[in-house]
Amino acid sequence: MSSEVGQQHPLSLYFWIWGLLFVVSAGSYFTDFMEAGYLRWTLILTFMLVKAGYIVAIFMHLKWERWALIYALLLPPGALLVLMGLMAWESWDYTWLSRVVYFGEDPYPLRCPDAANPNCVPMAH
Amino acid sequence: MAQAEIPYQEAMPLHHPHSWVTKYWFSQDHKVIAVQYGITAMAVGLIALLASLLMRTQIGFPGAIEWITPDRYYQAVTMHGMIMVIYLLTAFLLGSFGNYLIPLMLGARDMVFPFVNMISYHVYLLSVVILLASFFVPGGPTGAGWTLYPPQAILTGTPGADWGIITMLLSLAVFIVAFTMGGLNYITTILQARTRGMTLMRMPLSVWGIFAATVLGLLAFPALFVSAVMMILDQVIGTSFFMPAIASSFEPSASEYSGGSPLLFQHLFWFFGHPEVYIVALPAFGVVSDLISVHARKNIFGYRMMVWAIVWIGVLSFVVWAHHMYVAGMHPYFGFFFATTTLIIAVPTAIKVYNWTLTLWRANIRFTVPMLFAIAFVITFVVGGLTGLFLGNVIVDVPLSDTYFVVAHFHMVMGVSPILVIFGGIYHWYPKITGRMLNDTVGKLHFWITAVGTYVIYFPMHYLGFVGVPRRYYHNEPLGESAFYPASAELLNQGISIAAFIVGAAQLLFVYNLFVSYWRGRPAGDNPWEACSLEWRTPQTPPIHGNWSDTLPTVHRWAYDYSVPGEKEDFIPQDVPHRA
Amino acid sequence: MAVAIFLLILVVGSVIFTFVSPWWFTDIASNWGGIDTTVLITFWVCGVVFVAVGLFMAYSTWKFRHREGARADYEPENPRLELGLTIVTAIGVVAMLAPGLLVWDDYVNPPADAQEIEVLSQQWRWSFRFPGEDGVLGTVHVKNIRSDNPFGMNPNDPAGEDDVLVAGNRVQLPVNRPYKVLLRSNDVLHDFFVPEFRAKMDAVPGMITYFWFEPTKEGDYEILCAELCGKGHYTMRGFVDIVGQEDFDAWLAAQPTWAQMKAGVTPKAYSALARRGREVAEANGCFACHSLDGSQVVGPTWQGLWGAETALADGSSITVDESYVLESVRAPAAKLVEGFAPVMIAYDAEIISDDDLAALAAFLREDTELAEASTP
Amino acid sequence: MAQAAAAGHATIFEDWGSDVTTFKGVPWGKAMMWIFLLSDTFIFSCFLISYMTVRITAAEPWPNASEVFSLTMFGAPVPLLLIAIMTFDLITSSGTMALAVNYGYRRDKKKAIRFICATAFFGAVFVGMQAFEWTKLISEGVKPWGNEWGAEQFGACFFMITGFHGMHVSAGVIYLLIVAWRLHKGVYDKTNYEIVEIVGLYWHFVDLVWVFIFAFFYLW
């Protein structure tokens, strides 16, 4: 039931990835000193994905698994992306909007989507 | 490589029982665990059945029993729905059929991790105990409807809003743990421990249905788990995940909430809930395919399409959830997306229906009791599925949502059809489990009352829905001057209730049959139905612990070689080699 | 044999039932004829499929029943047939879905000239709000809700001053005008459903949802709550009266605006004990079911209750006095008021102490007495 | 078989079409762990999606994480300092785990045990720091049911998600120690020590989740 031989990789590989993870984490950490904005969000996401990718591919050895397993693991979370996308859309464009318009709640005048409002710069944080 | 793994499976260490307790209570044998699951599920199922009869008493004859107050009515509705869906159907189809059939049909000795399997049942039992405990906590069980929508589920206007809902959520969380342990076992066994020659495309459709349903479960139950955790937090320590600011004239303390989103709960619930309905449908689809094929003495028509249909239904079921929320106040544009995906699901499902009926075409149908149930399944499922299309077609759902049309839809498609399959399956495999046949006459009587009766109960309900009668109404009597309800419908409701009483009582026949045949039934022999699949090929009936003799069987063909031209017998078991 | 007959009867019986039974949609009273059409299209597509599948099965089970020596065909698959059936099904789906989506598009996009009105729901009654002269509904928030501001109007929003506030489960609307109905809830989910209008939508606390419709026929239509909202769910009914424009104008003019309501609230001269009683009533949620303004919600109104003759469900009647009130609270089921459901729970001494209950009774007495004193 | 990925996509059909095993060369326990982790991914994702939803819909201001989570060092507030240390701690543990797995492959029992214990140690340190962080926040007034800086869902999501993650870490520490002990006792001597790889998968997954929590909770 088991594989006769385990996977053999040089230790140096692990040290490399380990080091890279430190570097990328440091990168993420320093985004915190940046101004909020698209650049920062993009960097946060990029560092996050790079880190996640290294962990899954190298440390969890997914890279060396057969495609049958790789796809079985990577495709199902697609359902989560649908859920996430729709929830983001609904929360922003509908629920939150109705709270602002009808309940007069708007803590971030900057988020106000009404372009006619002089205080309003859509989407800027 | 592949071959290298078999010897271990053959020599797989099994935990052999030494005492009654380890043999029947803490057994690690998948067959015993299956029976444990089955008995427990049926026992709670009977409670849910009683609850439904209480409800029908109130709806058909309002006020006839004063004990049924609105509180108790809503508690009955909730417990009825929840028990039926989760603790009966899911537990029975996966816990019982899944456990029994997977190793036998795949030629395995047992599940890959029998110990985990054993724990799984006991955790399920624990969840049932917590569930039943909710009947005894202060305030009684929750009456929030099986959908448990907040805010009402945790506000005092609803019965059982404090202890009842907490025990319910806790029980669900525990159930999910049990399901996960069982489910991991099923999937690993199906993917990694089949016998020689058993490719996925040779598996009986029962296993395919159970497999797909288990995958759905492992991916869908997390959403329920998460929402249960968040609702418990909302209720117990006063977080506001699902709770916006509320001005309840009932409960001043509700004013402590603010900013949460009730819609979030509904999305999570249905992200679980829709796959859940297929979790109970897919195993039924699979089992019924096998029943039809065996008793029609004909191969299942379009096996490959059947498999792909199961897979596609499974995949699509993750992107249709919000068809339960068309009028729930979600983003209005979602309607377009979800109506489209929902109706697309009709296509693979339709293929399955066609293939069942086409299997009957030019067959050689033996009207055994399992076959009767299978045929009744197909027709009730068609009715229920087609009414599902009404509801899926977003604008049509607007007048029908939350009326008895929906109640009729889901009882046809879930309350009747999978139940019919469970009955059919029990009649079919009882001889394997006990070595004795169930009594045929009692079985036929049980079938006719149940099949005709349930149709009489649910078909007319659709029309109450057209009239506009809302579901979850304690009674529909005029309040003051209001009378939306035509008097004639009152009569209809009485008729439905009477039919329900009869069908409910007829289930006693079945219970009686189960018991009496265990001792008095006709000995079954090894393969009473002359079926091809592996479970009928064990050296012993009932199979011993470990299922097979020293070597596992080798599979040479699919499970549906019935009436092969040129052969003497009209069935060729899967482990019979092709003639050279 | 029996099976084939069963299937046949089932199919034929279902069809006959559909056409002869008296149960079908109520007569439509709004612009949503499109919904009915779509339902019919769906109905026919599905009906045909049902009859076809049912009859096919009936025939097969009759024709291919087991006979001595008979043998089934061996036919693993037939790709052409399967493809054909898939295509036919897909056509059926499109035939239903396409019109459905068109009508849905209409449903979620109210016309620009639709008049906004608000339906406010709470356990277990309906209230309504009209925008008034300026045509704009003022902002609202549940945190503003007090007994003197039941709608939670934002006190600082000038747009709300002229809003017309209608409590008490009954509303009028003029015929042949489109309305965008904004749905709001104070506590839990509810659903505004008038079967004759076909339209419905949930009211979700913490946000505003909407749908639109145009009444096309005068008459009184019943509002049903179509989303489980607690044990009084089934009692949450109300009325929409569709009337001519003049009738409506007259009716609307008689309803208070927010400004009037604010001005008109002259606190009654309750004694300290009665004020305490009122607090007890508020704290225990009595006003969820009982009103002080004469509107009948879930329970009987408390307006003019004291000393009145109440008709009981068993046919007798009783004069409301201290002991009756005490009993009604401690054991509501003992004497049920005629025409009401037994939904009130028993409040024992742990919930409302004897002293509080006495205060409550004092409040009920003074409320009636003061009202009588002020009306000449 | 380890080089299989390189063998191209055709293997997908071969593997899924073959008998006995679908995931070639994957022991039962490892297959089961992977499937469990997939299910667990759904749990954490649902938590994070819920967090996203309540955060977007919140009409009250969302507290600024880098202020709330700052530590005062040398008199000046340093944002996210503790979190940064926790992150590095967890990455370190992932590294030691990866080494343990590698020594497991080499059947070097001693080293494997040593690195597993190191991993458990870093895990325990992580939990300790988290306990410190929680105490500090609670004393500063962040509660699951409210806080002084704005939307109350901030505290609720924070305690729920980090709590659930912390429970995973704690369970992982126990799991690691049990495996180390049993390795030491020789329970797995007849196998290829794939148990080390299995517990490794779990541990790396816990680290993986932290990557997302760090990005979405503390940085966003």
Ligand code: HEA
């Ligand atoms: C086993 C359970 C099960 C199954 C299989 C289904 C199957 C389907 N369901 Fe059902 N459903 C439930 C259980 C189930 N449902 C439950 C429990 C609820 C209520 C929950 C609650 O609110 O309490 C519900 C509610 C529900 C709703 C929400 C209603 C509302 O609350 O307003 C909707 C809306 O889209 C829906 C749609 C469908 C559809 C389109 C299918 C499809 O999968 C059906 C597909 C089948 C067919 C279509 C029939 C066979 C096909 C043919 C014979 C071919 C011919 C077809 C054409 C020409 C098109 N269901």
Ligand code: HEA
């Ligand atoms: C599997 C699911 C299932 C099953 C089998 C049933 C069976 C029945 N249901 Fe149920 N029902 C639900 C699932 C189910 N229901 C759900 C999910 C709801 C929604 C709850 C909610 O709104 O929150 C609901 C709601 C519901 C309502 C609506 C209440 C309301 O909205 O106010 C009504 C009303 O008539 C009803 C009636 C019945 C009746 C008369 C039966 C039966 O009694 C029919 C006849 C009996 C059988 C077909 C036999 C069943 C067999 C067993 C139960 C096995 C028992 C074990 C052994 C035999 C050993 N049910």
Ligand code: CUA
């Ligand atoms: Cu309000 Cu139901």
Ligand SMILES: [Cu+2]
């Ligand atoms: Cu669904």
